Amino acid sequence: MSGAPFRKILVANRGEIAIRVMRSAKELGCATVAVYSDADRDALHVRYADEAFLLGPAAPSQSYLNADRLLEVAQRAGVDAIHPGYGFFAENAPFARRVIDTGITWIGPHPEAIDAMGDKIRARQAMVAAGVPVVPGGTDAIGDADAARVAAEKYGLPLALKASGGGGGKGLKVARSVDELAAAFSTAQREATAYFGNPTIYVERYLENPKHIELQVLADKHGNVMHVGERDCSLQRRHQKLWEEAPALIPENVREGLRAAGVQAARAIRYDSAGTIECLVSGDAFYFLEMNTRIQVEHTVSEEISGIDLVREQILVAAGRPLSVAQADITFRGHAIEVRVNAEDPAQGFRPAPGTVARYKEPGGFGVRVDSAAFPGFTITPDYDSMIAKLIVRGRTREETLARLARAIDEYVIEGVPTTLPLLRALCDFAPVRDASYGTATLEPFAASLVPAASNGARAEPAGCSESSADGETLRVEVNGKLFRVRFVDLPLAGAALAPAAAKPVPKKGGGGRKPGAAAAGNDVIAPMHGVVVEIPAAPGASVSEGDVVAVIEAMKMMNEIRAHKSGTVEAVHVAAGTTVEARTPLLTIA
Structure with a gap:
């Protein structure tokens, strides 16, 4: 079939993912509609879209999570499809049903699939029924700390107590001793209620430092299901990812089993969109963890090694078209890594750091991709997540890709807020990252062992990037036809200087100082x-x-x-x- 799959698509999201979706939509010939809050009035996704409509105040509940207002705007704009991006309403089955009931196409899986995987207990039950291995644990809710103690006797310690209604590390607590079970249960239940409005808790054995591997799947409404390879997403802080790469370096027998199980899992719920099967890999065993029924932040690395535009496929599938490729058509080439550039302070336990980006310059060159909605003057508000950009690099080999990533981080200039760039640069040289032996428990201890590089009161620039001397700290001097940059280290500064965006932290020497998170x-x-x-x-x-x-x-x-x-x-x-x-x-x- 030819022609645009839809006339006009509303993207019910913000920032880089909104722009990402709009780009694929425009290539398909679809007009695009942006929505925005008061805080996002000047955002890039608003400028990029063909039309834009105000939702309301900055608070998500009054803007991006205001279902009535979103549907009102959709009707007013005359759209025939809505793409939710990720986050907000992306995995909300009731909202998907409301969209469908208005006669607008939902660009995502059918609501029953969202329901089946949205509740983690139901998801475990479905995977057990489909013959997919799950992490040892219960398939029913536990009601109190006594039930947690019974589970600990059955499955062993450490035990993970997890919210059935959500993920992303929210509502997850780990008990390493029987004495910790009561506190872990009560805290997990409070968090589950606060985040998801669902206090239901279940338990499973907590695996120490496994690999977090996820399989990208694609399916259409004609019964075609395929995978687009797996990603290693093990480098995490607070159970949330910071570094993802594809393909994952895992044993071939595990790779083959995981791919077969992932396709089987998608077939079991009649999946019909882009989605992700998340697993834990320990040694030669893998276990189903959860399924994300949406496009994910890290979908980019799967695109880079497969050459497939996953968002384009999502849009075409929603329009009723079959997948444009078959499993046999996919050839995976090279290696790709994505790192998340967030406004966070790793030295303070990854504390979010809202603020305004004073200076912003993206890296470039062969094999470098940046998905971002940032610009000089871009304000990171506390109302949304802390992501500034996703830096994605690809190469023919993993070694080449790591070298390209290090070079790209060295080029990246972000001033005005602390970022994860220095930590990400240090990871490029960290032995467990170099040999891909890292697991889910690797990142946080490494981050805790580092301190920001000392700047001696002067702001350094990534090597070879900046010609600016507006701050008065760097003087360019030409001697016999050769340009020198002279840095003054003893001049008083007009304001507080930040550590350079890409300067690597150095290992801590000894303890002391206030613990991260103390204020x-x-x-x-x-x-x-x-x-x-x-x-x-x-x-x-x-x-x-x-x-x-x-x-x-x-x-x-x-x-x-x-x-x-x-x-x-x-x-x-x-x-x-x-x-x-x-x-x-x-x-x-x-x-």
Whole structure:
């Protein structure tokens, strides 16, 4: 079939994924409609679209998660299809049904498939029925800490207590001893309720430092199901990914089994879109973890090694067309790595760092791709996630790809907010990354072992990138026809200087200093950021030790543990769970 699959597509999302979807839509001849909040009025996805409509205030509940308003805009714009991107409504079956009921095409899997995989207990039950191996554990909910103790006796320790209604590390707690089970259950249940409105918890054996491997699948409405290879997504912080690569370096027998099981799993629920089967690999065994019924952040690396535009296939499949390729047509070539450039401070436990990007310059060159919606003056607000960009590189071999990634990070210039770039650059030289032996427990200890590179009061630039001397710290001098850059290290600065975007951190020497996540002003523990208080575990009169978690704040889609800066007794608690707080708000007082 020829011709545009749809006349006009609304992308119910923001940022880089909205632009990513619109690009494929435009290539197919479809007009595009953007939606935006007050905070995103000047965003690039708004400028890129053919039309754009305001949803409402910055808070997602009043804008990107306002179903009534989204459908009202869709009707007003006269669209015939909606693509949800990832996040927000991407895996929301009720919203998908509402879209379909209005006569608009939902660019995603049928709602029953979303339902089947959206609840983790149901998903485990479905995979067991389909003969797909799952992590040892229960296929029913547990109701209390006593049930968790029974499960620990049956499956062993450590035990993972997980929210049935969600993922991404939210509502996940690990108990390594029987004494930790009660606290792990109550905390997991509170988080599950706060994030997903569903307190249901199930358990499974917690695997120590496995590989997190996911299989990209594609399926259409004509019964065709295929895979587009697997990705290694094991380098994570707080159970959320930071580095993904394809293909995964796993034993061939595991690769073959995982691919067959993934296709089988998709067939079992009559899947009909792009999706991801997530598994844990330990040695020569693999176990189903969950299925994401949407396009994922890291879909780019599968595209790079396969040559297939996954979003294009999503759109065509939604229009009723068969997949444009067959399994036998796919040839995987080379290696690809994606890293997530986030506004976070790895030295402070990956604390989100909203702010304004003062200077922004992307890398380029052969084999380099940047998916981003950032620009100089781009503001990262605390209302959304902390991602600035996705840097994707490809090469003929993994060694070549790692070298290209290191070079691209060295070229990347981001000023105004701390980013993950220095950590990502250090990972390029880290032995477990070089030999691909890393697992899910590798990244956080490595990040904790590093400190930001000292700048001696001057802002350095990535080598060979910047000609700017506007800040007065660098002077360009030409001597006998050769250009020299002279850096002044003793000049006073007009303002606080940030560490260079791509300067590698150096290993810590000894301990000392405040623990990441500790924020204080005198006796008060203060909020280091704008966010929502999810938990205040300490009550007035309770004794706490330095480093104990005394509050948890949700900010930019991450749970941030706030720790006591000293030992003492809780004199007063100033906020309650569910309260929205601003940065520097006193949370509690330790006497």
